[in-house]
Amino acid sequence: MSALGASLLSAAAGEKDRPAAERTLLRTAARRLREADAETLSAVSTDAALAAAFADRPRASLGSVTDWLTLTVERKRAGVGSWYEFFPRSEGAVRRRDGTVRSGTFRTAIKRIPGVAGMGFDVLYLVPVHPIGQTNRKGRNNTLVTEPGDPGSPYAIGSPDGGHDALHPELGTEKDFRALLRAAQKHGLEVALDLALQASPDHPWVSEHPEWFTTLPDGTIAFAENPPKKYQDIYPLNFDNDPAGIYAEMLRIVMHWVGLGVKIFRVDNPHTKPLQFWEWLIAQVRSAEPDVVFLAEAFTRPAVMRALAAVGFQQSYSYFTWRNTKAELEEFLTSVSHETSDYMRPNLFVNTHDILTEYLQFGGRAAYRIRACIAATAAPVWGVYAGYELIENVARPGSEENIDNEKYEFKFRDWEGAEERGESLAPLLRRLNEIRRSHPALTQLRNIAFHWSDDDSVLVYSKHLDGAFTGTGRSDTVIVVANLDPHSVRETTVHLDTRIWGIQPGDGFEVEDLITGSIWTWSDHNYVRLDAFAEPVHILRVKERS
Structure with missing residues (x-):
């Protein structure tokens, strides 16, 4: 030797x-x-x-040299943020005496910005703000019959007033849109715009570029379908006939909005377009504007969702909305935090304008509290759709979406009154976003660790970040204990692997409930009582020993 x-x-x-x-x-x-x-x-x-x-300088033998690789360093908002979705046309809308509605505008929507910022959100996501077609316009609750004044779906983009580079005239002008962007920025919010690459039958593309659509044997253009849903008011794009022309036009559209100051895009149904298109488009946009962020709204097969992330989408919708049991959540959160975390960042939206799960429909206020607490702490990016704080949980019969869906009509909400009456979850959402800002452990995806409880309805996990990475020199540890049953009180024992944050089993330590302010002395085995009707979730800070 x-x-x-x-x-x-x-x-x-x-x-x-x-x-x-x-x-x-x-x-x-x-x-x-x-x-x-x-x-x-x-x-x-x-x-x-x-x-x-x-x-x-370790001794290196039999070394090899690889090709140079590109390292992309993205801004914080690409991986950390709290999203709030709303329809500008509903904010400031006025019902006339004849029953029709005068649309809200960008200027009236500005009045809602302080409320959204006051809840601590970072991103204000707007559904499409473009002209809406008249042909096959959808009526209330997705009917095929419209009444006078029905605004139509904002996803049926295009009319004689213009297409994807135009603004709906009832919302306002480009000057008004810029005013909305400035107001959001003043309140610490960044505006995200919905990018829905499809057209109504009245879009200028239909007459100018009929080759961009699929023509059926009877000469009609095929409308969009996502069984069992049908979208008679929307024509999907066909990328096969003129890919170069479509690619160039889509790049022009995105850069148009980037030029106006939009740097975040929520992309509608990207899985219905070619992967190579997204890889090309995202690369082209980011080569000119490196700060642009794309969120993929793709509820489809796992392989396709992951492929979209791999070709460049910085964030992705996920199956979180349908994962409700302890086993489902542990499996899902383990997958997104460890198996796909190298390239896929999940954005844990608790609901959307199209998704109202059975858990939310029948779980009442407790279900809304539970889902928000988990989404806000389990991943660095999460989001809500407007009305979540008001517990809007009545579904259209036989569907998984709200009755009187805002996608097809205006919504009138009493934000301030609901909060004054104690009916709103705005205080909870505000507190959750405060907790996220105060605890760097919650800005990380890969650091989630699951612990144990004696009750299959009680989920337990922690997020720990060592002092070397917190920016303060002090480690940060958050423990979440959630009663997943919104209809009961649960009493159980939770079992923690305290070694994760440097405490030996059996040693005591103090925790502070960041929702209620209560302080307890815990160890690796602890009794908990979680009342779904009062405080269904503990979000605990592990207090460092002096």
């Missing part, structure tokens, strides 16, 4: 990129090893200076 060690040291001493003094040290050590007595072997093997030399 001494001969092998001497050979290794001699080879290292021959490396010309090492300092001269270090090479001398290595040659001397190699010569001493050849003496082969036990005392010398021990002295060389425990030499601190020798160990430091190898720690700084």
